[in-house]
Amino acid sequence: MTATTRVSQESLETFCVDALLKTGMREGDARIAVDVLVTTDLMGVFTHGTKNLQKYVRRLRAGGLDPKATPEVVKQGPSWAVIDGHAALAMVTACLAMKTAIAKAEATGVAYVGARNSGHFGAAGYYPLMAARADMIGLSMCNDVPSMTVPGARGHILGTNPLAIGIPAGQENPILLDIAMSTVAGSKVYQAISQGRPIPNTWIVDGDGLPTTDGSVYPHSASMLPMAGHKGYGIALFIEILSGLVSGACCRSEVGSWIFGDPSIPTGHGHAFVVINVGAIEPIERFKDRVDHMIREIRESPKAKGSERIFMPGEMEFGRMEQAKAQGIPLPSDVMESLFALAEELGLDASVLSGSKT
Amino acid sequence: MTATTRVSQESLETFCVDALLKTGMREGDARIAVDVLVTTDLMGVFTHGTKNLQKYVRRLRAGGLDPKATPEVVKQGPSWAVIDGHAALAMVTACLAMKTAIAKAEATGVAYVGARNSGHFGAAGYYPLMAARADMIGLSMCNDVPSMTVPGARGHILGTNPLAIGIPAGQENPILLDIAMSTVAGSKVYQAISQGRPIPNTWIVDGDGLPTTDGSVYPHSASMLPMAGHKGYGIALFIEILSGLVSGACCRSEVGSWIFGDPSIPTGHGHAFVVINVGAIEPIERFKDRVDHMIREIRESPKAKGSERIFMPGEMEFGRMEQAKAQGIPLPSDVMESLFALAEELGLDASVLSGSKT
Numbered sequence: 001m002t003a004t005t006r007v008s009q010e011s012l013e014t015f016c017v018d019a020l021l022k023t024g025m026r027e028g029d030a031r032i033a034v035d036v037l038v039t040t041d042l043m044g045v046f047t048h049g050t051k052n053l054q055k056y057v058r059r060l061r062a063g064g065l066d067p068k069a070t071p072e073v074v075k076q077g078p079s080w081a082v083i084d085g086h087a088a089l090a091m092v093t094a095c096l097a098m099k100t101a102i103a104k105a106e107a108t109g110v111a112y113v114g115a116r117n118s119g120h121f122g123a124a125g126y127y128p129l130m131a132a133r134a135d136m137i138g139l140s141m142c143n144d145v146p147s148m149t150v151p152g153a154r155g156h157i158l159g160t161n162p163l164a165i166g167i168p169a170g171q172e173n174p175i176l177l178d179i180a181m182s183t184v185a186g187s188k189v190y191q192a193i194s195q196g197r198p199i200p201n202t203w204i205v206d207g208d209g210l211p212t213t214d215g216s217v218y219p220h221s222a223s224m225l226p227m228a229g230h231k232g233y234g235i236a237l238f239i240e241i242l243s244g245l246v247s248g249a250c251c252r253s254e255v256g257s258w259i260f261g262d263p264s265i266p267t268g269h270g271h272a273f274v275v276i277n278v279g280a281i282e283p284i285e286r287f288k289d290r291v292d293h294m295i296r297e298i299r300e301s302p303k304a305k306g307s308e309r310i311f312m313p314g315e316m317e318f319g320r321m322e323q324a325k326a327q328g329i330p331l332p333s334d335v336m337e338s339l340f341a342l343a344e345e346l347g348l349d350a351s352v353l354s355g356s357k358t
Numbered sequence: 359m360t361a362t363t364r365v366s367q368e369s370l371e372t373f374c375v376d377a378l379l380k381t382g383m384r385e386g387d388a389r390i391a392v393d394v395l396v397t398t399d400l401m402g403v404f405t406h407g408t409k410n411l412q413k414y415v416r417r418l419r420a421g422g423l424d425p426k427a428t429p430e431v432v433k434q435g436p437s438w439a440v441i442d443g444h445a446a447l448a449m450v451t452a453c454l455a456m457k458t459a460i461a462k463a464e465a466t467g468v469a470y471v472g473a474r475n476s477g478h479f480g481a482a483g484y485y486p487l488m489a490a491r492a493d494m495i496g497l498s499m500c501n502d503v504p505s506m507t508v509p510g511a512r513g514h515i516l517g518t519n520p521l522a523i524g525i526p527a528g529q530e531n532p533i534l535l536d537i538a539m540s541t542v543a544g545s546k547v548y549q550a551i552s553q554g555r556p557i558p559n560t561w562i563v564d565g566d567g568l569p570t571t572d573g574s575v576y577p578h579s580a581s582m583l584p585m586a587g588h589k590g591y592g593i594a595l596f597i598e599i600l601s602g603l604v605s606g607a608c609c610r611s612e613v614g615s616w617i618f619g620d621p622s623i624p625t626g627h628g629h630a631f632v633v634i635n636v637g638a639i640e641p642i643e644r645f646k647d648r649v650d651h652m653i654r655e656i657r658e659s660p661k662a663k664g665s666e667r668i669f670m671p672g673e674m675e676f677g678r679m680e681q682a683k684a685q686g687i688p689l690p691s692d693v694m695e696s697l698f699a700l701a702e703e704l705g706l707d708a709s710v711l712s713g714s715k716t
Contacts, residue, residue, distance in 0.1 A: 047547035077365050079437045080467035112634055113470045137604070152668040153659045165596050175599075177592035209662025228585035234535035235593075236672040238523050241533075245648050246495070248640050254653065274632075276470055281438050282606050290603050294610065301511045304567025310510040313592040 005336050006328030009357035013038050015339065015352050016050055022346045023060040024067040033091040040123040041331065042324045043317035045178075047187055048123040051335040054342040055259060056089055062263035064256075065089050065119060071096050079108045082247055085118035087266040094121040097273050098130045098138065105277040114247025115271040117277055120144075120258040125178030125314070127273060128166025132174035135284055136267070137276040138166045142269060143243040143250075145257045146184050149223035150233040154209025156223050158252065160185075161239040165313075170280065170288035172295045176314025181236035182224035188213075188217045244270035328355055363694050364686030365713035371396050373697065373710050374408055375413045380704045381418040382425040384446070391449040398481040399689065400682045401675035403536075405545055406481040410695040412700040413617060414447060414478075420621035422614075423447050423477060429454050437466045440605055443476035445624040452479040455631050456488045456496065462492055463633040472605025473629040478502075478616040483536030483672070485631060486524025490532035493642050494635040501601040501608075503615045506540050507581035508591040512567025514581050516610065518543075519597040521572035523671075526636065528646035530653045534672025539594035547576045556571060600630035686713055 013034050020030035033056075041049035059065040072080050085093035097113045100310050104111035121127075124140045131138025143160030160182040167175040183203050192199045193215045201211040207221035226232030244251035249270025257269035276339035278287050299310055324330065331339075336353070343350035371392050378388035399407035417423040427446035431439050431454075439458050443451035456469045462469030479485075482498045489496025501518030517665040524579075525533040540551035541560050550557045551573045559569040566578035584590030602609035607628025630701050657668055682688065689697075694711070701708035 066557045073640075077638050078466040079463075079469070080634075082639060103669045105437075108436040108466050110468050110632075111437070112639070114639065137599070149662070150656065152662055152665040152670060153656070155660050157656055157659055157668075165592065167596070167599055175592075175595060177589075177596065179589045179592065183586065205662065209660070209665065227589050228541065230671065231535075231537045231585050234523065234533075234537065234588075237533060237671065238525070238535065240652075242496070242524055242634075242650065244644055245652070246634065246636055246640055248644075251648065252655070274468075276438075276600075276604065278604055280435050281433075281440060281470070281472065282604055286606075287603055290609065291599065294598075294603075297610070298508065298511070298515055301515055302513050302567075304510055304512045304563065305508070307510040307567065310508060310515075313588065313595065 001303055003333050003357060004330040005353070005355045005357050007353055008328050009038060009042060009325060011352045011355070012041065012050060012329060014344075015350065016053055018348055019053060019057055019342055020060070022348065023057055025060070029089070029092045032095050032321065034087050035267070036095070036122045036126045037089040039126055040327050042321040044320035044324070045123050045317065046332055047185065048337050049335070051338045052120070052122070054338050054345070055345065058120070058344060059258070059263045060089065064261070064263045064265050064267065065186050071115070073100060075120040079104055080112045081109055083113060083115045085115055087119070088235055090119040090121035090269065090271075093118045094127055094271055095130070097271060098127040098140065098275075101138070101273045101275040102131055102134050102136060105275040109277050109280040111275045112246070113273045114243070114249070116247045116249035116268070117266065118249070118269045118271055119267050120269065121271060123178060124162040124164035125166070125176055128164045129174065130178060131275050132166035132176070133175070135168045135279055137168070137278055139274040140164045141239040141243050141272040143240045143252070143255055144269065146252055146253045147186070147219070147224055148226055148236065149205050149209060150226060151230050154205060154207065154223070158233070158236045158240060159255065160224055161236045161243070163235065163239055166286060167291060169295060170285070170292040172292050173314065173318040175295070175312055175337060176317065180339070181226055181232045181239065183227045186219065189215045193218070241270070243264075243270040287295070331355075361715060362367070362688040362693050363431075363711070363713045363715050364688050366686050367396060367400060367683060369710045369713070370399065370408060370687060372710065373706070376706055377411060377415055377704055378418070380706065381415055383418070387447065387450045390453050391447050394449040394453070394484045396571045397484055399687050399693070400679040402678035402682070403481050403578035404690055404693050405676065406541065407693070409696045410478070410480070412696050412703070415700060415704070417477070417616070417621045418447065421618070422621045422623050422625065426469060429473070437462055437468055438470045441471060441473045443473055445475055445477070448627065448629075449479040451476045451570060452455070452485055452498070452629055453488070455500065455629060456485040456633075458694040459496070459631045459633040460489055460492050460494060463635040467635050467638040469593040469633045470604070471602070471631045472607070474605045474607035474626070475624065476607070476627045476629055477625045478627065479629060479699055481536060482520040483534055486522045487532065487534060488682060489633050490524035490534070491524045493637055494521065495526070495636055497632040498522045499597040499601050499630040501598050501610070501613055502627065503613045503625075504545070504610055505577070505582055506566060506584055507563050508584060509588050512563060512565065512581070516591070516594045516598060517613065518582055519594045519601070521593065521597055522575035526646060527653060528643070530650050531672065531676040533653070533670055534675065539584055539590045539597065540572055541585045541590075544577065544582065547573045548549055551576070597630070601628040
């Protein structure tokens with residue numbers, strides 16, 4: 001078990017807002033971005049939460065992200081819009097895009113909103129939840145610098161291009177899926193290496209484009225494998241096109257790395273958001289009753305031998321969120337280290353983060 | 359190699375239209391449905407083409423499908439519509455739905471059209487191609503009788519719920535993805551059984567819900583596994599909700615089996631179609647140039663050791679179609695047997711199908 005420190009939601013928010021204010025961001029924008037990151041930590045998805053704030057702040061200070069930028073709708077129609085992020089911190093751009101999509105879907109039933117000149121937007125799952133809480137079905141997608149191969153190739157062809165989907169329910173929590181198109185995240189490979197374990201041969205390919213169980217070739221001469229082979233390849237292409245080409249954003253190798261790239265140069269990521277206003281189409285109470293019914297039927301289905309529960313997508317995350325709101329967020333040591341390092345870089349007081357160690 | 363018979367597109371169409379006319383269908387509807395089935399055979403997807411006409415005809419004659427039904431738009435808004443198939447042959451309903459979605463997207467930029475009281479609509483990939491040929495991005499989805507398990511469960515929880523996506527290109531063929539949410543199709547399990555081969559343990563689970571390499575338990579006590587585990591499960595749920603719940607159609611076990619169910623009882627499948635009118639959002643020539651550029655860059659990427667080509671989704675199918683249009687469709691023996699049996703059931707002359715055997 002890794003040591004964790006329980007920090008209250010409020011303390012973590014205060015620290016992160018203060019950090020972003022130090023870069024010159026407006027308080028409203030800082031609060032929007034911090035809600036994305038802290039909600040992600042509340043759900044226990046620590047790879048995509050406040051751990052990355054240090055990297056975002058470095059870009060905000062180096063010029064690759066513009067703390068003063070105001071994302072704007074640059075073109076629109078009845079059921080669509082395109083937003084230029086102007087290199088703002090991507091959560092600000094993405095929240096505006098999802099809000100715009102919800103408003104368009106409110107008016108016409110369905111909407112697409114694309115975003116260009118953006119960056120890494122954190123966990124894709126935050127945005128569909130905005131739609132689900134407005135009783136709508138929401139999708140979010142993002143392209144990224146290529147790190148994944150495709151069938152028949154070697155080397156990096158596509159990003160691991162995340163897809164998130166949120167579905168409103170009635171009494172139950174929303175259904176919330178948040179997945180990348182690679183078989184697994186790179187962090188799983190690192191974990192196996194550090195534990196000296198071989199990896200399944202469906203995770204990565206080596207420099208020859210051949211499957212390998214030797215994780216140590218990652219990342220220098222390896223590429224991620226798409227989930228389910230040609231199926232994940234096809235969906236990743238679709239996400240690339242909706243995020244990068246329909247929006248007029250950068251695409252594939254045009255996208256910069258938000259981790260390894262020069263922090264003074266914008267990465268140019270594109271996003272796509274799709275919203276379906278269910279209540280315009282089907283009586284919303286009937287719909288939500290049927291979703292609840294389906295969730296309960298699946299949950300109560302016979303279990304596989306050795307299995308005790310069947311989870312809905314997002315159910316574990318909502319469970320962790322409830323607990324973290326009550327008891328504090330159990331931040332792993334790597335997150336704490338990153339936040340303390342950030343505090344030092346910015347000359348910020350980190351004592352607000354001194355939670356209870358477990 | 360299985361023996362094949364090369365039958366011209368025109369001969370196959372003539373035979374199939376005649377068969378449907380015998381059930382009392384209007385000629386226009388028959389031609390719509392036959393174009394779906396024959397296009398599928400042209401693409402070499404023989405499991406979903408005219409092989410199934412016999413089953414559809416049995417339902418049309420037994421009452422589970424209504425040859426005289428006229429699918430209709432029962433409700434609509436600016437960017438959406440719901441179509442009641444009234445138990446028409448599902449290709450007729452699905453083509454109307456996709457045409458409606460294209461028209462709505464033409465007007466507002468994006469559209470969702472759901473269909474209820476429908477049935478098995480053949481290959482999902484036909485419909486997005488209608489959108490791609492109108493320079494739009496199209497998606498089609500369908501729910502089905504449960505035959506797939508989900509993580510933690512045993513038994514049938516969800517259908518294998520197909521998803522197809524079509525993307526218009528410029529000089530290149532459209533990108534066309536057509537996939538089910540199971541790891542593989544049931545036909546692959548049967549093939550392995552007949553060849554006495556074990557199967558990978560990612561294809562099915564046994565009656566305890568545990569992965570097995572013994573294909574012989576399928577289908578009586580086995581369930582399909584979703585592709586990529588929880589990822590395929592989540593996307594299958596999304597497809598179920600868009601096809602079954604937003605459209606007001608049957609859902610999960612409410613859906614009947616079009617193969618094993620009583621042919622006099624409608625199956626109640628639901629479909630979902632989503633269309634994005636790219637040209638409303640981004641200059642269409644610029645978009646198509648960028649798609650072409652991406653296709654060519656991927657195709658020309660370094661190959662994996664032992665690989666000679668990198669295929670786009672749909673590229674193999676378009677290649678087969680071109681060849682089949684020129685040389686006749688190489689119908690496998692099981693398709694021919696099914697067509698001959700149908701001819702006998704209907705008292706139809708099958709001599710039009712006597713192509714050249716290879």
